[in-house]
Amino acid sequence: MAKITFIEHCGTPHTVDVPEGTSLMQAAIGHNIPGIDADCGGAMTCGTCLVFVPPSWAEKLEARSEHERQMLEFSGKDAANARLSCQLIACPALDGLSVQIPESQG
Amino acid sequence: MTSDHSSTHRVVVIGAGHGGGNVVALLRQYGFGGPVTLIGDEPAAPYHRPPLSKAWLKGTASAQSLALKPADFYATQNITLRLGHAAEAIDRDTRRVALADGSSIDYDTLILATGAHARPLPLANTARPNVLTLRNMADADRLKHALGAGKRLLIVGGGYIGLECAASARALGADVVVVERAARLLERVASEPIAGFLRRHHERNGVRFALGAQIETIEGEEAASAVTLVDGRRFDCDAILVGIGAAPNTTLAEGAGLACDDGITVDADCRSSDPRIFAIGDVVRRPHPLYGRSLRLESVPSAMEQAKHAAAAIAGREPPHPEVPWFWSDQYDLKLQIAGLPFDADTVVVRGDPETGSFGVYHLRGGSVVTVEAINSPPDFFAGKKLIASGKTVAPVELADPAVPLNGIVA
Ligand SMILES: Cc1cc2nc3c(=O)[nH]c(=O)nc-3n(C[C@H](O)[C@H](O)[C@H](O)COP(=O)(O)OP(=O)(O)OC[C@H]3O[C@@H](n4cnc5c(N)ncnc54)[C@H](O)[C@@H]3O)c2cc1C
Numbered sequence: 223m224a225k226i227t228f229i230e231h232c233g234t235p236h237t238v239d240v241p242e243g244t245s246l247m248q249a250a251i252g253h254n255i256p257g258i259d260a261d262c263g264g265a266m267t268c269g270t271c272l273v274f275v276p277p278s279w280a281e282k283l284e285a286r287s288e289h290e291r292q293m294l295e296f297s298g299k300d301a302a303n304a305r306l307s308c309q310l311i312a313c314p315a316l317d318g319l320s321v322q323i324p325e326s327q328g
Numbered sequence: 329m330t331s332d333h334s335s336t337h338r339v340v341v342i343g344a345g346h347g348g349g350n351v352v353a354l355l356r357q358y359g360f361g362g363p364v365t366l367i368g369d370e371p372a373a374p375y376h377r378p379p380l381s382k383a384w385l386k387g388t389a390s391a392q393s394l395a396l397k398p399a400d401f402y403a404t405q406n407i408t409l410r411l412g413h414a415a416e417a418i419d420r421d422t423r424r425v426a427l428a429d430g431s432s433i434d435y436d437t438l439i440l441a442t443g444a445h446a447r448p449l450p451l452a453n454t455a456r457p458n459v460l461t462l463r464n465m466a467d468a469d470r471l472k473h474a475l476g477a478g479k480r481l482l483i484v485g486g487g488y489i490g491l492e493c494a495a496s497a498r499a500l501g502a503d504v505v506v507v508e509r510a511a512r513l514l515e516r517v518a519s520e521p522i523a524g525f526l527r528r529h530h531e532r533n534g535v536r537f538a539l540g541a542q543i544e545t546i547e548g549e550e551a552a553s554a555v556t557l558v559d560g561r562r563f564d565c566d567a568i569l570v571g572i573g574a575a576p577n578t579t580l581a582e583g584a585g586l587a588c589d590d591g592i593t594v595d596a597d598c599r600s601s602d603p604r605i606f607a608i609g610d611v612v613r614r615p616h617p618l619y620g621r622s623l624r625l626e627s628v629p630s631a632m633e634q635a636k637h638a639a640a641a642i643a644g645r646e647p648p649h650p651e652v653p654w655f656w657s658d659q660y661d662l663k664l665q666i667a668g669l670p671f672d673a674d675t676v677v678v679r680g681d682p683e684t685g686s687f688g689v690y691h692l693r694g695g696s697v698v699t700v701e702a703i704n705s706p707p708d709f710f711a712g713k714k715l716i717a718s719g720k721t722v723a724p725v726e727l728a729d730p731a732v733p734l735n736g737i738v739a
Binding site: 254328 | 705
């Protein structure tokens, strides 16, 4: 279990318990957290589950795959901190992580 | 219309698919507090339809991963599910929906998300238990049953569903023949460089094509056992999949007297000719803000975008920004992503070498990108999508040269 906080663009935080092995995208969908579209359901096709991870957490996360990196390159958002939340899998090391949701996924 | 939205305003959604499942979630996200009921004729709660021709057909996706929302979602979001019964009629005067089980549900606002159905073969006497179409989970299970090592599948239609099923059927060891009426694959929905590349890829994987070909008859009394083409060719088969497009499920809307024109006609907010009734998804013809004309789009992103517009209008929120329409298809190890509409471009630019299995095709009109098609190349897709949205003028020679970084072209 990891406690994860999703912060909406407007600043509203949502803290949820995410079971180990569940992606942050699935957790956001399950808790109906606004701003995560996840059109493709985790097939790494749509890029609509993007979140920003604080730089201090970046090294605790599994590195981006080449495919994820390519998907984020032109996301038009601050790519350095951007991650696809379908690729972030909850584990004890992520307990306490806060991620920021962009204004829109489009 | 929201200020009078006390917590007693009842929203009823007909069609528990991609649009329906998302619009009920979005209503709650947008703060709508009234009773919400989602009616669906399928037994399952909303699920992702794209895997039906891809991972689900191949058997590599779990039922859990197919679900649009986790099982307890609807209860925790206070959304009532009424599954397994079709809505049969809408009485707009009493604002009541009649269900097939004889019950009825009253609404203050109604959302139609009834999707589309597979077009049947335009031939007499084709009904057989092994002449199949693919639209829902029950169809996918029938198709899966007909596949396996050594089984012969004949697919009518070289569109996305036909090609995805061809790839999945090959993965399951079946023999596959695709019969397409047009001279090439994906005639109305993808460019020649993409269609040609995909044909070669399928052929390398053992799929046989009969292009520019039409079915004359289906043989077999009890079950289809062979197909004869107008040109005389004949193919034995164990099953036939008809993938020749989809038509909108407008029967309910037409029965209720709503304006329809190959789809329920709605405005930018997805409101139909009755202001209390919205419609979203494959069943809808809507004026697209980026194109200034009415379109009926069949894609997950479009269903999602329209769900946002309808939910925002009902919850009294600002409408979201318009999105560039896009679509994807997975075949074998290939991921095709397309943004923009296949409109008449004046210039076509291929970036990258198709032989490498990763490239982009950009379509320009008046110097701006209007459509991009990318195979195993997310940078081309996302860069192209940005260029479509910005309308920036780009130099075709730069776009065609992989040595010129996309960053600079997009910026
Ligand atoms: C095999 C397949 C593969 C696809 N692949 C892709 C892809 O890769 N990418 C992509 O973007 N799109 C893809 N699509 C298209 C995408 O799935 C649709 O655009 C999307 O599902 C549309 O959502 P919708 O809500 O309009 O309709 P649907 O998801 O079809 O939902 C409509 C629902 O309403 C129900 N219904 C109809 N009439 C009634 C009634 N009277 N009463 C109660 N319920 C009713 C239907 O049974 C259905 O459950 C694919 C579609 C199929 C079939």
